[in-house]
Amino acid sequence: MTEQNDEKADLFFAGPVLIIAWGPEKGWPIKYVSKNVQDILGYTSEEMVAPNFSYEDLIHPEDLQRIEGESSEKLKSKKDTYELFYRIKTKRGNYRWFYDYSKVDRDSSGKLKQIRGYLVDQTPLIETRNYLKLEKQRLSDTLEAGNIGTWEWNIQTGEVLYFENLTKISGFQLEDLLPLSLENWKKFVHPEDLPQVEAEIQRVVNKEQKNYALEIRRKHKEGHWVWIEEKGKVIRWTEKGDPLLMRGVYIDITKRKNIEKELRQAKKEAETANQAKSTFLANMSHEIRTPMNGIIGFLELLSDTEMSQQQRSYLENVQNASKNLMNILNDILDLSKIESNKMALESIPFDIRKTMEFAIGMFYQQAKMKGLELHMNLDQSLPQFVKGDPTRLHQVLANLISNGIKFTEQGEVVLRAKGEVDNEGDTIIVIIDVQDTGIGIKETDFDKLYQTFSQIDQSHTRLYGGTGLGLKITKTLVELMDGEIEVKSDYDKGSIFTVRLPFDSARNPLEKTVKKNKRDKKEGREEIFEKPKVLVAEDQELNQEIMMELLEKKGVHCDVADNGAEAVDRLKDEPYDLILMDCQMPVMDGYEATKRIREMELDQPEIVAMSAYAMKEDEEKCRAAGMDGYLSKPIDLKRLENLIERIQNQKENSLQARKMESDSDKITSEKSKAVDNKRRKTNKSHGHKNRNEKRKGIIGYLKKWLE
Incomplete structure (x- = not known):
């Protein structure tokens, strides 16, 4: 024992x-x-x-x-x-x-x-209890700081329990919400949000989802609505597998919602202001480009007439001033497009070497007048054809070369370019250097280079001129093309601007055309030359005269309509290959005229807009109306020539196809051509006589003014 x-x-x-x-x-x-x-x-x-x-x-x-x-x-x-x-x-x-x-x-x-x-x-127990107490306090403090409350919902009984921060968020005491049930809880939900709440609850009850998340408005005791974000999760199920208990949080997001509302309003106001600015710039562009179209057009015509050396010098000065004015206008419009995120990029195959040759060729005369050497060095690694935006590349090159010449008094400006192929071989990195021996830039002034309407030294504006937009636009264009631009400079010695631009590799886009032409000649097909028939729809007499003169210089006869309605009527009586359609005209504008022409049952002509508006949305509006292309005023002669050449090629191809069908079709075509010529001569003798006299008078007046 x-x-x-x-x-x-x-x-x-x-x-x-x-x-x-x-x-x-x-x-x-x-x-x-x-x-x-x-x-x-x-x-x-x-x-x-x-x-x-x-x-x-x-x-x-x-x-x-x-x-x-x-x-x-x-x-x-x-x-x-x-x-x-x-x-x-x-x-x-x-x-x-x-x-x-x-x-x-x-x-x-x-x-x-x-x-x-x-x-x-009891040390482990006490320490655990103290730890839990501390954590609970921390959680409570965190919930209070975040304006977060907690809740529990018995899905089977409908009982709802609230815990943290109920009074702070809703203003109600717990006894104010009795009985604590789902139905009573719904009474405090905004009527517009209630259907959404009930649908979400039903999905949980039907076991379609385990989680619950909504942003709703709940009534505050003081009468106003409080934005609440509610989140919950099913944490317990019955023996049958039905959801039993859900726990979650409710967060006061009223401040966030108010900020979002203010941001939406601010965004709307900014968009309205931006649209107003864009509309203003578009209208100003129209008002300036319309007379500039006449000025530049007649100066171009005047340059082909006989004049004294002094008159030609005056003419060149006026032409240069006109071009400078158009450059400033284009810079401002480009900046507006960039700020409005409306600057669109093309992606087409083009000859990058020719683009660079053309860009530097524009400045040979300017460099020569300043006594500067202008050189170009294109490395063998630079491919001939790439895919990208040739217009914007040309703009970047022109800005950099122009800047180099502007700020260089003696020495040279050099354009260098080379290509690097990436590892996969699909992308060409084109590296461009524009180097000058000009005034240079202090390193402390590098940050000012790309600021809007800014030049490093204000005295430069007086001495060299310019708006301070060129480099800002250049940098933005380079970045839009996923490229990079950097500058190295020695003050009083010169600068090097380096641009890196990625382009997709491309083949010669003319390759198929060349092969086709060779095949056509080999097969003995005849070449048929007939100029396209053109209708100019334009309400300004000055612009009518210019377009007629420019087209006739290219051997193309044209008819003129004073408004859209007249253009529609003319097309009912006579077929045209091309309509140059002004957008803003009395009686009927170009948009409506185009829509009506597209509804007519006839051989549809190509319709190209002529507009003094120069924003991207204006071009999109033209295409939406059914137009095939867009020419911005003042009309670029090169683009007009390319357009006429393309229409003529289309006409020749069409005539060749018809010729191969049958000889009878050829006879019919010749008769139609004879009738067309007869009508055109009749129209020419009656409709153009007064215009020709006015045109001679205007050119004579300009020559007299230049004396």
Whole structure:
């Protein structure tokens, strides 16, 4: 029996329960301690029962006064047992939390003999509890800082519980929302949002989705609506697999919604202002380009007449001034397109070497007049054909070369270009250098290079002229083409602008045409030359005169219509290959006239817009009306020549096809041609006589003015 008791005692003392008995005397001297004390506190039992060792010395100073008070109260109540929590110091000097179940021992007279404490180490439990308490506080602080509340919804019973920040967000106290049910909760949802809420809830109930997320408006106690973002997730299911419990958060997003509203309004106002600016620029472009079309056109015609050397010098000055004015106007329009994100890029095969030759060729005369050398060096690595936007590349080159000449007083300007093939071989990186020996740029001024309406030194504006737009537009165009531009410069020695542009590799776009022409000649096909029939729809007499003169210089006869309605009527009586259609005309504008012509049952002519408007949307509007192309005023003679040549080629191909069908078709075609010529001569004699006289008068007046 003794053996069994000893085994039980050993088993007990090997466990987590520590037994300490102490007397009621001062300091609470320890009278007994269980054998496992060393495992738990680190002290030996001999150390703890020594005369100089007291139990009070082990209790944490912050807990001691509380423990003394609580113990005293318990003892006065004559209770035999009581429970306490406090910290005890270990031999290593740290403190651990203990649960103390104390039992009071008294003698036969009821006098207190000793107190036996059964202590269990609660440190892990207390630390976990404190950690959870701290984390809860952190979560609460975070939710409050973020204006976030939490909720719980029993899907089966419909009961809804709110936890954090309910009052702060909605203004309501919990009792204001009783009964806490889904149906009552819906009463506080904005009527416009309720169908969306019910649909989302139904999807959760039907097990179509586990998560719930909505942005809705909820009523505040003060009467206004608060924007709430609600998110939830099903966290528990019934035994049948139906959703049982959902928990989530509700976030006050009113400020965000107000900011979004303000941003939308600001965006709308900015777009309206931008549109107003674009409309203003388009109108100004129209108002300036319309007279400039007449000025530049007649100057071009005047240059082909006989005049004295002094008159020709005057004429060249006027032509240069006109071109400078058009360059400034084009720069402003380009800047507007860039700022409005309306600058569109082409992607077509083109001869990049010819583009560079043409760009530098424009400036040979200007460089010569300043006594400068202008050179071009195209490396063998530069391919002949690439795919990209030749117009914008030409603009970049022209701006850089023009800048180099403008700021160079002696020496040279050099254009260099080479090509690098990427690893896959589909992309060509074209590296362009434009180097000058001009005034150079200080390194501290590099950041000012690409600013709008800005030049590094304002004295340069007076000395060299310009708007300060060229490099800004150049940089933007390079970036639009996914390229890079950088500058290196020595002040008073010169600058090098380097541009890197990616292009797709391309074949000669004329290759098929060349092969076809060779095949046609080999097969013995005849070449039939007949100029296209052109109708000019234009209400301005000055522009009518110019277009007639320009076309007749190319051997093309044309008829004139004063408005869109007249153009439609003319087409009913006579076929035309090409109509040059002004967009803004009285009676009927070019857009409406084009739509009506496209509805007519006849051989449809090619219709090309002539417009003094120069924005991208104007070109898109023309194409939407049914026009095939777009010429911006003042009319570019080269583009007009290319257009006539293309129409003529189409006409020749059509005639060749008809010729091969039958000889009878040829006879019919010749008769039709004879009738057309007769009508044109009749129209010419009646309709053009006065115009020819006016044209001679205008040219004569210009020559007299130049004297």
